Amino acid sequence: MKKTVIILLVLVSSVTFAQNKNAKASINVDGVCLMCKERIEKAAIKAKGVKSAIWNVKTHELKLIYNERKTNLKTIQQSIADVGHDTEDIKATDEAYQSVHPCCLYRDDKVKSDH
Numbered sequence: 001m002k003k004t005v006i007i008l009l010v011l012v013s014s015v016t017f018a019q020n021k022n023a024k025a026s027i028n029v030d031g032v033c034l035m036c037k038e039r040i041e042k043a044a045i046k047a048k049g050v051k052s053a054i055w056n057v058k059t060h061e062l063k064l065i066y067n068e069r070k071t072n073l074k075t076i077q078q079s080i081a082d083v084g085h086d087t088e089d090i091k092a093t094d095e096a097y098q099s100v101h102p103c104c105l106y107r108d109d110k111v112k113s114d115h
Contacts, residue, residue, distance in 0.1 A: 019068040022051070027077065029055060029062045030086040032106045039100070043083040047076045 029040050037055050040062060044053035049070025055062045064076065077087040084092045084100040086107075097107065105111045 021067050021069065023064075023066055023068045025064045025066070025073055027062050027064070027073065028060050028088050029080055030060060030106045031055070031057070031104065032112060033057065033104060035101055036085065036104050036106070039083050039104075040080055040085055043080045043085070044076055047071050047079040050076060 031037065031040055034057065037057055040055045041053045044050050044055075044062060044064060047066075049067040050064060051067065052065040053062060062080075064073075066076065074089065077090045080087050081090040081092040082096055084096040084098075084104075086092050086097075097105070103111065103114075
């Protein structure tokens, strides 16, 4: 019995420690300008556990450093979608999308071509 408890504790400990405090990830986020950049980065940082969020206007790549013990990519992407930006896995609601500045309406081909 004692041996089983020790093995169980070792397994639970290794799962807990397997989560990375400084996990790195890159996701694609739709946007077109520096106002989008500021909004996307702020939304990502608001997610508990995100340490760094840098979005590239040209490539649409958001580079993240975050604590896997406190958050995950789905939560971060939802935070970004909530402010009106589509991510790889989560699309912003129409209401959230319409709340962004008119020059940031990245789904509109005319807006995209103006940037």
